[in-house]
Amino acid sequence: MPAPGTTAVVIVLPEAGPLLDAAWRIDPALVRRGVPAHVSLLYPFVPESALTDQDEKDVRSLAARFPAAELLLEEIVTESGFVAVTVPELQPIVDAFRAQWPGVRPYGGRFGARSTAHVTVSMGADNPTTAAHVRTAIGRLLPLRTRATAILLAVLTEEGWRPRFTVPLGVPDQP
Numbered sequence: 001m002p003a004p005g006t007t008a009v010v011i012v013l014p015e016a017g018p019l020l021d022a023a024w025r026i027d028p029a030l031v032r033r034g035v036p037a038h039v040s041l042l043y044p045f046v047p048e049s050a051l052t053d054q055d056e057k058d059v060r061s062l063a064a065r066f067p068a069a070e071l072l073l074e075e076i077v078t079e080s081g082f083v084a085v086t087v088p089e090l091q092p093i094v095d096a097f098r099a100q101w102p103g104v105r106p107y108g109g110r111f112g113a114r115s116t117a118h119v120t121v122s123m124g125a126d127n128p129t130t131a132a133h134v135r136t137a138i139g140r141l142l143p144l145r146t147r148a149t150a151i152l153l154a155v156l157t158e159e160g161w162r163p164r165f166t167v168p169l170g171v172p173d174q175p
Contacts, residue, residue, distance in 0.1 A: 006156040007045040007164070009059060009097060010038040011090060015146035016073060016119050019085060022137040023122035027130060030122035034160050039090050039117050041097040041151065042104050048155050048164075056153070056165070058100055060173045063151045066093050067170035073119065074143040076135050079111075081126040083134045084118040090148060091117045 016037035024031040046055050075086045094117045098106060106115055121138055125131040153164045167173075 005048040008043040008154050009041040009045050010152050011148045012036050012038045013146045019121045019138045023134045026133050039087050060167045063167040064172045068149045071146045078131050083122045084120045087117045
C-alpha cells in the first residue's frame with residue numbers, strides 16, 4: 001500500500017465503474033474501493049512534499065494539448081494478478097506525461113518503462129480461476145463507451161485519495 005503523500009495523475013472514466021463493480025461482486029478484495037475507474041498517466045507521481053508549482057503548471061499545460069476523447073473499451077488483458085481493459089486511444093497522453101517526467105518510474109518500474117494505457121479492473125487475482133471469473137464478468141459488459149474529459153491530480157491522505165485539482169482536456173490554461 002502506498003504511503004500518505006503519494007500522488008497520482010489520472011484520467012477518471014466514470015462510465016467504466018461497472019467493470020470494477022463486477023470484479024468487486026466476485027471478490028471485494030480485488031478492487032480498491034474509493035478509487036474510481038481511471039487510466040493512470042503517472043503513478044506514483046512526484047511525492048506531495050516535492051511537488052512544485054512548475055509540476056502543476058506542466059500538468060495543466062499537457063492537459064490543454066489533448067482534446068477530450070470518446071473511448072471504446074473492449075480488450076481485456078490479464079498479467080501478474082491484474083485484470084485490466086486497454087485504452088489505446090489514451091496512449092499518446094500517457095506517453096506525453098511519461099516523457100515530461102522521465103525520472104518518474106510508472107508503477108515503480110513493475111511493468112517496464114512503457115506500460116499500456118489501461119483501466120485496472122482487479123488486483124491480486126493470483127488464482128487463475130478467480131481471474132477467469134473476473135474476465136468473464138467484465139467481458140459481458142464490453143464493449144463499453146466512455147469519454148475522457150479531464151485529468152485529475154490526486155494525493156493519498158490518511159483518509160484515502162483526495163483530489164488536489166482537476167483540469168479539463170483540450171482547454172488552454174487561463175491567465
